[in-house]
Amino acid sequence: MDVLGILSSTASFILDPTTMAYALAGLGLAIHFGFAGLLNMGMAGFMALGAYGYAIGVLTLGLPWYLAAFVGIGASIIFALILGIPTLRLRGDYLAIVTIAAAEIIRLLLLTSAFIDVTGSADGLSGFNGPGGTITNPIAGAGGFNGSNPIPDGEFGFEPFLDDERTWYLRIVGAIILAVSVFVVWRLVNSPWGRVIKGIREDEEAVRSLGKNVFAYKMQALIIGGVFGALGGLMLAFSTNVNSGVYVTSLTFFLWTALLLGGAATVFGPLVGSVIFWVLQAFLGLLFPALAKLGLLPFDSIQAAQVRFILIGVALVLLVVFRPQGIFGNKKELTFVK
Amino acid sequence: MSSNDKPATPVKSTGLHVGAIKPGVAKKDPILIADSVRRQFGGLTAVDVEHVEIPRNAITALIGPNGAGKTTFFNLLTGFDNPNTGTWSFNGKSLAGVAAFKVARMGLIRTFQLTKALSLLTVMDNMKLGSTQQRGEKLWASMFHFLWKKKDVEIEAQALDLLKRFNLDAKKDDYAASLSGGQRKLLEMARALMTKPELVMLDEPMAGVNPALTQSLLEHILNLKKEGMTVLFVEHDMHMVRHIADWVIVMAEGKVVAEGDPHEVMRNPAVIDAYLGSHQDDDLGTITGRITLPKPGKEK
Numbered sequence: 001m002d003v004l005g006i007l008s009s010t011a012s013f014i015l016d017p018t019t020m021a022y023a024l025a026g027l028g029l030a031i032h033f034g035f036a037g038l039l040n041m042g043m044a045g046f047m048a049l050g051a052y053g054y055a056i057g058v059l060t061l062g063l064p065w066y067l068a069a070f071v072g073i074g075a076s077i078i079f080a081l082i083l084g085i086p087t088l089r090l091r092g093d094y095l096a097i098v099t100i101a102a103a104e105i106i107r108l109l110l111l112t113s114a115f116i117d118v119t120g121s122a123d124g125l126s127g128f129n130g131p132g133g134t135i136t137n138p139i140a141g142a143g144g145f146n147g148s149n150p151i152p153d154g155e156f157g158f159e160p161f162l163d164d165e166r167t168w169y170l171r172i173v174g175a176i177i178l179a180v181s182v183f184v185v186w187r188l189v190n191s192p193w194g195r196v197i198k199g200i201r202e203d204e205e206a207v208r209s210l211g212k213n214v215f216a217y218k219m220q221a222l223i224i225g226g227v228f229g230a231l232g233g234l235m236l237a238f239s240t241n242v243n244s245g246v247y248v249t250s251l252t253f254f255l256w257t258a259l260l261l262g263g264a265a266t267v268f269g270p271l272v273g274s275v276i277f278w279v280l281q282a283f284l285g286l287l288f289p290a291l292a293k294l295g296l297l298p299f300d301s302i303q304a305a306q307v308r309f310i311l312i313g314v315a316l317v318l319l320v321v322f323r324p325q326g327i328f329g330n331k332k333e334l335t336f337v338k
Numbered sequence: 339m340s341s342n343d344k345p346a347t348p349v350k351s352t353g354l355h356v357g358a359i360k361p362g363v364a365k366k367d368p369i370l371i372a373d374s375v376r377r378q379f380g381g382l383t384a385v386d387v388e389h390v391e392i393p394r395n396a397i398t399a400l401i402g403p404n405g406a407g408k409t410t411f412f413n414l415l416t417g418f419d420n421p422n423t424g425t426w427s428f429n430g431k432s433l434a435g436v437a438a439f440k441v442a443r444m445g446l447i448r449t450f451q452l453t454k455a456l457s458l459l460t461v462m463d464n465m466k467l468g469s470t471q472q473r474g475e476k477l478w479a480s481m482f483h484f485l486w487k488k489k490d491v492e493i494e495a496q497a498l499d500l501l502k503r504f505n506l507d508a509k510k511d512d513y514a515a516s517l518s519g520g521q522r523k524l525l526e527m528a529r530a531l532m533t534k535p536e537l538v539m540l541d542e543p544m545a546g547v548n549p550a551l552t553q554s555l556l557e558h559i560l561n562l563k564k565e566g567m568t569v570l571f572v573e574h575d576m577h578m579v580r581h582i583a584d585w586v587i588v589m590a591e592g593k594v595v596a597e598g599d600p601h602e603v604m605r606n607p608a609v610i611d612a613y614l615g616s617h618q619d620d621d622l623g624t625i626t627g628r629i630t631l632p633k634p635g636k637e638k
Contacts, residue, residue, distance in 0.1 A: 208438045209450070210447070
């Protein structure tokens with residue numbers, strides 16, 4: 001068994017764009033659920049809009065990557081508005097049902113062959129990061145994300161973070177987006193605005209009776225959280241192709257696991273939760289097949305890799321039951337469960 | 339135990355009405371006027387108020403049997419529920435169709451029968467939420483510390499002052515969830531006062547509060563009047579009603595059935611029949627026949 005190889009591959013996930021994407025979307029969920037009490041089960045939909053908005057912006061609209069990114073963010077804002085106007089008057093659990101359905105609608109719209117020219121249907125979209133585009137679409141992605149990379153060609157860093165200029169550029173951009181996002185959220189939740197949305201989480205009638213426009217605050221929270229979801233989707237799109245098969249409901253549940261791991265009502269929780277989630281994912285995904293190969297597990301190595309998903313489910317259950325406040329959450333906050 | 343050194347006998351406001359006393363009688367200086375407010379839930383008419391006026395700068399009690407529609411009437415007046423028909427105005431401004439939060443901003447604030455403390459916020463944060471002056475509650479301004487920090491300090495001082503009066507200052511950094519039921523009532527009332535209201539509507543402020551705390555709550559309510567506020571409250575404790583109310587409105591089956599000065603109203607046979615019962619001042623033991631008191635003479 002290649003222990004060092006496993007550890008090295010695992011460690012690389014600390015700086016993986018996927019981890020950053022999860023952290024960003026998890027931050028959005030923290031605003032939604034942890035601070036405003038909005039039970040959003042459709043974060044995958046927001047991420048899909050961020051990713052597809054960007055890809056379509058580059059490929060179909062021919063925008064440079066930074067403007068295309070705003071297409072994705074704008075799409076998520078519009079989605080939040082459409083979702084919020086009818087549903088924010090609903091009680092928490094109904095919102096959960098509606099959001100899960102809305103995210104599925106988004107995914108199915110992206111999957112249907114009716115819009116194949118724009119969305120690529122089941123094949124998804126690729127080549128939007130450029131430079132140079134693809135064989136079928138040579139000018140596509142001319143203004144893509146990769147084209148803006150100021151880092152010279154070559155390999156940088158040290159194991160396990162020895163990577164080419166493209167990966168490093170992605171990491172740096174991701175880290176900057178993440179740092180700014182964490183700062184903004186930290187500022188927001190520690191401000192009077194944050195106080196109001198935390199009040200709404202506790203009892204919206206009481207906050208309404210104090211003269212606050214509860215609906216407007218919930219809408220703001222939904223939009224802000226949704227934008228972070230879209231940023232997460234963007235981050236995924238910067239690093240790889242977009243495909244509707246990625247933005248499924250289980251993505252939402254992975255995000256929830258990462259969020260609850262770190263602590264729902266915290267600013268750094270989603271970040272740390274995502275890192276732990278992905279490091280564990282990667283570690284178990286490599287460890288189990290290796291053990292299976294040695295004959296220590298009663299599965300073949302392909303099955304063994306799937307076992308981790310079972311463990312994630314178990315972990316989510318245990319977490320919610322025994323440590324609902326997460327790693328960073330304030331224990332006191334959960335001492336008095338409503 | 340409580341804050342102020344005020345004497346026990348409150349100064350009653352009198353001469354609040356115009357003309358003969360009857361349900362819906364006009365007031366000299368009404369702060370709130372409701373006309374033909376009706377709310378139906380399916381076949382049930384919960385509230386059907388022809389006309390009622392609440393006198394300004396006085397303490398008005400709204401009493402009536404369970405299910406009389408008192409809380410529903412509260413909800414209608416404050417925009418938490420919409421009536422099927424009716425108009426009502428506060429300070430001359432019509433409130434029909436006005437959203438609850440706007441009603442609160444106009445100076446009509448209410449508390450709830452089931453206390454709504456914001457459990458996982460600290461007592462201080464609960465209080466700060468009551469202020470309507472903080473522009474840092476706006477999304478964009480909230481990100482710039484310097485735009486709201488000064489105001490927050492002012493609000494904190496105001497909150498601390500109120501908390502002291504309500505004997506909650508020692509608890510200011512605790513979560514509201516850790517407060518007892520009575521303390522939550524106090525917190526809710528103090529929080530409502532942070533909005534600097536003109537009319538305070540209290541829904542059963544004494545329910546579940548121990549006698550000592552009741553006394554200090556009474557003083558707080560009397561102080562509100564002294565500070566120029568108008569109080570409308572729902573309460574089942576008749577001793578309290580008699581003690582502090584300047585005016586009593588009796589509701590039964592959604593309608594206003596009687597009005598008047600507390601002592602008069604409580605002698606009204608219709609009120610006794612519908613609500614008080616004929617043994618209201620007797621010891622429960624004598625009613626059930628388990629004990630016999632030497633004489634029913636109680637403190638008046």
